[in-house]
Amino acid sequence: MRYSIDEDAQILHVDMAAGAAEKLLSTTLALIGDRPELCGWDWIVEGKPLPEDATTDHLARLAQSWGPPPAVEAVTVFVAHDPLLHLWARVMDFQFVRRRHLVTRELEEARRLVDSRRAPRPSA
Template identity: 45%
Template sequence: MRHHLYPEQKILHLDLNSGVSADRALEMAVPILEARPELWSWDWIVDAKVVPEDVTIAHVARLAELFKKPERAALTIFATQDRFMHLWARVMDFQFPGRRHLIASSAVAGVRLIGKRRSAMKMNAI
């Protein structure tokens, strides 16, 4: 798993396309989140064209245990071709209060979706 931080945009990009297992991805992500608790308030792009085959509810539950409610509404965009990921995303909305989980076809489409959502929130705040 690779990760990139974009501080100016407050976006965390997690790239799972290297064939990493869900166990290993979680093992790598937890220290990043523990070291930088502000990342919970950033928008995330989880780039997993194919979701790791070994991912289970227990993996998501482990992450939910660490969850810190974001200071603002935050997004997680799954860049994936997994046709069932939208079902997991909906469940995760309940596991991570204040964070919305959406699907995009690519990381680039995910960045655009974050931009659209942020613009809509600014317009609603006016």
């Protein structure tokens, strides 16, 4: 897994690079453990392809370790070609308070979605 942190824009960009789900989870848990404020930032998560071994247990463990809800709704945009990912994204909306999960096929569209979601937000 590779990631970059845009401090100014407060966006975490993750590229799962077809890693194993357990490794992706442990890296993400370490990252938010070191930087809990990331839980309130917008995320762009590339998954081309998505980890084939990901389970609902991985999501549950991530949700359990997640920090407090952000003051305003944050967004995670998945960039993937999985035609069923939107179903997982909808479930994640309920697992992470004040976080919306969206899916697109292109990185540029993910950036536009983050920007469009930010426009009407009140200041934190």
